[in-house]
Amino acid sequence: MHTTTWDVIVVGGGMGAVSAAIAAARAGAATLLIERTGRLGGAYTTNLVQPLMGWTKRRHPIAAELIARLGADSPKLADLVLAEAVQEAGASLLLHTWVTGAMLDGDRVVGVQVLNK
Secondary structure, X not given: OOOOOOOEEXXXXXXXXHHHHHHHHXXXXXXXXXXXXXXXXXXXXXXXXXXXXXXXXXXXXXXXXXHHHHHHHOOOOHHHHHHHHXXXXXOEEEOOEXXXXXXXXXXXXXXXXXXXX
């Protein structure tokens, strides 16, 4: 078993999770983003669901930044653009990884168990 310590673990690779991982990493937290598929962006990239619901009005600065980075190519190359943004922020990324359990200390989550390829 491999053990690494993280300040923040974000499970899921949708647009909200990507934004959360970027925010945490930029705030100085050792951050890990875990996604079960091979692509970031959730339904936006996997199912080509557009527009990005909830991102079209009062945008958070990270959301505005990601939309600008995605540009006209979205969602064709969105997963690559998002992975680059996550890594540039200083977060680590695990793709093709399933969270199989939570490690608890009372009612506090202190870790996760994962299975990956």
